[in-house]
Amino acid sequence: MRSQSGPGLESAKRQGTPAGWGPTAVPNRLSQMAVSVMWWVLSLGIVVAIWELAVVLRLVNPVILPPPHLFLAEIRNQAQFLMPQVGATAVSGKFAALTAVWASLQRVLSGLALAFVSAVTLGSLAFYFEIFGKLTLPTITLLAPIASVAWIPLAIVAFGVGDRAAIFVVFISVVFTLTLGTVNNMHNVDQVYINTARVLGASRRQVIQHVIFPAVLPQLFVIMRINLFGAWMGVLAAEMVGVRSGLGAIVVVGRQMMNMNLTFLGMALIGLVGYLLDASFGLVQRRVLWWKSTAQL
Amino acid sequence: MGEIICTDITKVWGAGTPREVLALERVSLTVGHGEFLAVIGPSGCGKSTFLMMLAGLEMPTSGTITSNGEAVNGPGADRSLIFQQPSLYPWLSALDNVAFGLKLQGVARKERRQRAEQFLRQVGLREFAHKHPHELSGGMQQRAAIARALCLGADVLLMDEPFAALDVQTRFQMQSFLLDIWQGSGKTVVFVTHHIDEAVYLADRVIILTARPGRLLDSVSIAMPRPRHVISADFERYRGLFVERLRAEVTKAFQEQELAEMLDTRIK
Numbered sequence: 001m002r003s004q005s006g007p008g009l010e011s012a013k014r015q016g017t018p019a020g021w022g023p024t025a026v027p028n029r030l031s032q033m034a035v036s037v038m039w040w041v042l043s044l045g046i047v048v049a050i051w052e053l054a055v056v057l058r059l060v061n062p063v064i065l066p067p068p069h070l071f072l073a074e075i076r077n078q079a080q081f082l083m084p085q086v087g088a089t090a091v092s093g094k095f096a097a098l099t100a101v102w103a104s105l106q107r108v109l110s111g112l113a114l115a116f117v118s119a120v121t122l123g124s125l126a127f128y129f130e131i132f133g134k135l136t137l138p139t140i141t142l143l144a145p146i147a148s149v150a151w152i153p154l155a156i157v158a159f160g161v162g163d164r165a166a167i168f169v170v171f172i173s174v175v176f177t178l179t180l181g182t183v184n185n186m187h188n189v190d191q192v193y194i195n196t197a198r199v200l201g202a203s204r205r206q207v208i209q210h211v212i213f214p215a216v217l218p219q220l221f222v223i224m225r226i227n228l229f230g231a232w233m234g235v236l237a238a239e240m241v242g243v244r245s246g247l248g249a250i251v252v253v254g255r256q257m258m259n260m261n262l263t264f265l266g267m268a269l270i271g272l273v274g275y276l277l278d279a280s281f282g283l284v285q286r287r288v289l290w291w292k293s294t295a296q297l
Numbered sequence: 298m299g300e301i302i303c304t305d306i307t308k309v310w311g312a313g314t315p316r317e318v319l320a321l322e323r324v325s326l327t328v329g330h331g332e333f334l335a336v337i338g339p340s341g342c343g344k345s346t347f348l349m350m351l352a353g354l355e356m357p358t359s360g361t362i363t364s365n366g367e368a369v370n371g372p373g374a375d376r377s378l379i380f381q382q383p384s385l386y387p388w389l390s391a392l393d394n395v396a397f398g399l400k401l402q403g404v405a406r407k408e409r410r411q412r413a414e415q416f417l418r419q420v421g422l423r424e425f426a427h428k429h430p431h432e433l434s435g436g437m438q439q440r441a442a443i444a445r446a447l448c449l450g451a452d453v454l455l456m457d458e459p460f461a462a463l464d465v466q467t468r469f470q471m472q473s474f475l476l477d478i479w480q481g482s483g484k485t486v487v488f489v490t491h492h493i494d495e496a497v498y499l500a501d502r503v504i505i506l507t508a509r510p511g512r513l514l515d516s517v518s519i520a521m522p523r524p525r526h527v528i529s530a531d532f533e534r535y536r537g538l539f540v541e542r543l544r545a546e547v548t549k550a551f552q553e554q555e556l557a558e559m560l561d562t563r564i565k
Binding site for chain 2 (some may be wrong): 190196199214217
């Protein structure tokens, strides 16, 4: 999963230099990082170079595929483009892009937090009260595969255009899968952990609170991380079709005004912010919820 | 304190289903206060089942178990069970793992940490109090698990092949460590193992269970002074005795397993 969705260099960074790279196979952390950064720069550099070259050689139309130096320069202008139409208020003239980033980020994080709390609560209840689980889980199983974008019309009708609609889309794209994941993982907790607590005198509620809950927490976080890009997609789609602010809106406004610089700037920001989100989730996973190995991703 | 009496206990797995298995049949025995009892038998003979029932995690299908004169109806603070698999909670430090039972009882944080620290010291892990299980070796983890069991003041330690997953050197160390703990405490130990040497080295008395269904085949007191020497005529004599008694049972267990597998494949 990880290697498909995230940059492939991540795994190389974690495991150290691949075997067969000669005598420098055990470098220290700093040079390891330098090597990693080098590959990033090279990888990006090649794409940028080809792109820029193609424009210089007039192989592509810079109006449709503006090269990176052009659409990045668009940052200077974007306050003007974003100000009235998109409704992302500029903090000071030039920081409207940041406002858009913040708007999208805030929505996705609020939605995920809400989904996490709801799913864990719902899942725990379904696990604890068997009848409740039997009544709710079949429905949830059927709701889970509905793509997040399919909920956008409902979100806009129910909440109007604005933060709440976007948060709802994020929430709904994660909550069902996560609820099912909670129940499944709770059923799969190592019996030895449970028996140990029972021998030490734990009640059923205590077993769930002190053993099962902490035992499944890392896996739940993994599930959330896997669904992060889906949620990110959901919020952007909502911003594109109805909620007229945020990064999704930038991309659409760019098209409407036939300013592809703006569209590409938006796309670059979407990619960058999405990556940083995933990376920070990975960091939480390794630093805070380390007791299940990250090898599952 | 720490006396366990089993009367005619029988355990049937999946009673009333077509795959009903008689795991243990009419086992009666008394474990005296402060006794170190080892249980050996071919694999699948119900040793672990027996221990689970003593711990109160499983109920016998028929028969009764009493601990200190009281019927066992579930887990109790007087009995603690130590598993073969690592059972420390990976998200807790060694100290918090040892203090876990006290936490369940609602003992205040400061007090339970103090008490847990005592037991960590007793098992020689004081400097490792704030390490997490994955930072401890297998032997250390089992010592912490023993400290956790001791911390609640159980009179009876039930041990299910606790050293089976350890390497030979560590296993020897842990055996003498366990004897030290036991001799100083007057606790009753019921120790399940499939190692004859381990049983002879540790126990006051060794009981042998038959192949499934597990029945009490024999009960042998080990009349050897401690510390015992693994290389001695006496030890050799006991080893020979148990090897002889077990051989027939292991063969039987093997045949039964093969038969079961054959039946299984036919059904499929």
